[in-house]
Amino acid sequence: MITVLNPADLTVVGEVPNGTTADAVKAVDAAANAFPAWARTAPRTRSEILHKTFELMLRDREKLAELICRENGKSRADALAEVGYAAEFFRWYAEEAVRPGGDYGSAPAGGVRTIVTAKPIGVAALVTPWNFPAAMATRKIAPALAAGCTAVLKPAAETPLTALAIAELLTEAGVPAGVLTVVTTTDAAGVVSTWLADSRVRVISFTGSTPVGKALLRQAADRVVVTAMELGGNAPFIVTEDADLEQAAAGAMIAKFRNGGQACTAANRFYVHADVADRFTELFGREVEKLAVGPYSAGAQIGPLISDSAVQRVTKVVDEALASGARVTHQAAVPAAAGHFYAPTVLRDVPDDSTLFTEEIFGPVASIATWSTDDELIARVNDSEYGLAGYVYAGELGRAIRISESLDVGMVGINRGLVSDPSAPFGGVKQSGLGREGARAGLHEYQETQYLSIDWP
Ligand SMILES: NC(=O)C1=CN([C@@H]2O[C@H](COP(=O)(O)OP(=O)(O)OC[C@H]3O[C@@H](n4cnc5c(N)ncnc54)[C@H](O)[C@@H]3O)[C@@H](O)[C@H]2O)C=CC1
Ligand SMILES: O=C(O)[C@H](O)CS(=O)(=O)O
Numbered sequence: 001m002i003t004v005l006n007p008a009d010l011t012v013v014g015e016v017p018n019g020t021t022a023d024a025v026k027a028v029d030a031a032a033n034a035f036p037a038w039a040r041t042a043p044r045t046r047s048e049i050l051h052k053t054f055e056l057m058l059r060d061r062e063k064l065a066e067l068i069c070r071e072n073g074k075s076r077a078d079a080l081a082e083v084g085y086a087a088e089f090f091r092w093y094a095e096e097a098v099r100p101g102g103d104y105g106s107a108p109a110g111g112v113r114t115i116v117t118a119k120p121i122g123v124a125a126l127v128t129p130w131n132f133p134a135a136m137a138t139r140k141i142a143p144a145l146a147a148g149c150t151a152v153l154k155p156a157a158e159t160p161l162t163a164l165a166i167a168e169l170l171t172e173a174g175v176p177a178g179v180l181t182v183v184t185t186t187d188a189a190g191v192v193s194t195w196l197a198d199s200r201v202r203v204i205s206f207t208g209s210t211p212v213g214k215a216l217l218r219q220a221a222d223r224v225v226v227t228a229m230e231l232g233g234n235a236p237f238i239v240t241e242d243a244d245l246e247q248a249a250a251g252a253m254i255a256k257f258r259n260g261g262q263a264c265t266a267a268n269r270f271y272v273h274a275d276v277a278d279r280f281t282e283l284f285g286r287e288v289e290k291l292a293v294g295p296y297s298a299g300a301q302i303g304p305l306i307s308d309s310a311v312q313r314v315t316k317v318v319d320e321a322l323a324s325g326a327r328v329t330h331q332a333a334v335p336a337a338a339g340h341f342y343a344p345t346v347l348r349d350v351p352d353d354s355t356l357f358t359e360e361i362f363g364p365v366a367s368i369a370t371w372s373t374d375d376e377l378i379a380r381v382n383d384s385e386y387g388l389a390g391y392v393y394a395g396e397l398g399r400a401i402r403i404s405e406s407l408d409v410g411m412v413g414i415n416r417g418l419v420s421d422p423s424a425p426f427g428g429v430k431q432s433g434l435g436r437e438g439a440r441a442g443l444h445e446y447q448e449t450q451y452l453s454i455d456w457p
Contacts, residue, residue, distance in 0.1 A: 002157055002186055007073035007304040008295035008339040014071075016160045019185035024152070024194040027181035031123040031150040032200040034178030039120045039148040043098045050142060051094035052173035057087035057138075057166070064134060064165060069296040071159045072133055073303040073339065076296045078259050085420065086134035086166075089142040089438070092422040096443050097146035106456070113454040118447040120148030121226060122202035125195040127188075127216070129208045130306055131262045131362075133159035136207045136230075137166055139426070139437045141180060145170075147446035149203070150179045154191055156208075158306055160184040196220055203446060206230065210386075210431050217434075228435035228445045230264070230427060232360045233388030236381045237267035238403060241275040242395030247415060249283040252366070254417030255391050257291065257344060260302050261364040262310075264432070265389040265411070265419060269350075269357045271377055274370040277348075281368055285330030285346045288366070293344065294335040302332070304339040305363055311340045314363035317355040318345065321367065326350040332364075352380060360386070374399075378406045388428030389419050410436075 004013040017023075038046075057064065065079035074082070103116040124144045128136040133155060144151045155163035160182075167182045185191050195201045196219040203226040206216050210232040220227045237255055239248045255267035272280045294300035305311050322328070330346040344364040350356055356367040371377040381390070390409040394400035397414070404412040410428040411419040420426060425436035435445055 002184060004071050004161055006070050007306055010338050014161050016184040019183040019191060021190045021194045023183050024191040027152040027183050028123055028195060028198050028200055030178035030181050031152050034176060035122060035150045038150050038179050043100060046146060047094045047097040049174045050090045050097060050146060053170050054087050054090035054094060056169040056173055057083060067161055067165055068133060071161050072130060074259055075301050075303050082132055082135050086138040088422045089138040093142035093146035111456055113456040115452040117450050119450055121446055121448050122149060123200050124149045124151040124446055125201050125204040126151050126153040127192055127206045128155050130156035130158040131259055133162035134166060137163045140205045143442040144446045147443055149446045152195060153182045154188060157186045193219055196225060202226060205445060229433040230437060231431060231433040232386055233264035233432055234268045234360055234384050234386035235265060235389040237270045237391045239272040239280055240394040241273040243393040245276060245280050245283055248280060248393035249287060251393060251417030252284050253287050256366050257302060257364055262362050267391055268361055270366055270368040271371050271381060272368055274372050277370045281329055281348060288330045288344050288346050289332055291332040291344045293332055293341055294337060302344055302364055304341045308340050311342050314342050314361060314365060318365060321347060321350050321354045321356045324351050324354055382408045385431045387430040388432035391417060
């Protein structure tokens, strides 16, 4: 069995089975057996089941949020927001399910008709991280089932209970047995490599770190499995000299501290124009100092990091930056509690070659550097192997758009600190991933295109 611990106080939240590679095979057996009937199910029927699941998630919003708080550690506000965000993927793909796509046309040379259809790929392997245990699961389950695929899901061992709860709601909504099987395990490599070696698995959708994503891409290549990769980020947060600094500071609080900074879309490095850097640092820093850090049960805004090793990792990279000349300007208080807490911290004079700027922090640390010209800014911001999200605060919208379009990233928040929305194509470029989730694009990840070429004298 796997014992799930609350990262805020190290108490036991629950226990789940520790799945083996044999369980991995059984899950694919069930999915493969269920696939023909599910693929033939009327899109409207699939749509109604997904919409019912949306309704059930909202019915159980408080219960699901509580579960997320206990196994992930995030604040109650973040957990409630995540449940709403996660549920919306079921509503969105309930609406997309009835429009699978297709086309009918005539070949330009005449004499031929072409019928194009979008077919469900088959069995989908879904692998999700601990930081958004509900939303990352539904962002994959919903389009997969909407397309007519069946699925096997491996949640992170740190947060398996949320995925199991969502699977129960899908069953309650009417999803037939075998359409979705959740395999909880500490043997992630064994279970997922078993899936990738199984000829019945036709697509893998992964959300997690870039190194693991690369390992899965290598494995997927052996059978040319379709891949959807949502990987690590290193989001820049840009403030121009004519930005509304109060608005920028408020947006920075969201972009940096949503989920305690444990989000791949989190603002990872701040580039503030030299003319306004001190003012912005003061406006932003004094809000950071006010942050209440602690267990969700105490009504805290910022919970713990997911593990002690995460605390050690963040501590190490901050200490390295301080040794290279960076300085702490603002810091929130941390409770003397047993959990994996790390103090929300603002740093200035962080060198561009600091690990805080080159790697994903995945913690509540804001590193601020200054810039002077747009060309210098763009060159420094794009000097990264990651390209998921970015944020631009500027007084003049045209300049904000010009800067945004110059960023090598998949998503940009302009004068807002959040980019996530089920109706938008979420994803990144470079080593932040392949493919898009959400929007219409998310459905295509689970479809194959076929066309019929008909002799038409
Ligand atoms: N681009 C995006 O949408 C997101 C990216 N991430 C990235 O993931 C990292 C944090 O999440 P973690 O869960 O720690 O990432 P992780 O990559 O360690 O784990 C993600 C999932 O992969 C599984 N896994 C780990 N090693 C594996 C292996 N060898 N074979 C198969 N599965 C394996 C884990 O059990 C988990 O379910 C950060 O780097 C973050 O940026 C996290 C969430 C979203
Ligand atoms: O808004 C989101 O989707 C989050 O950033 C989730 S994740 O990509 O960090 O897991």
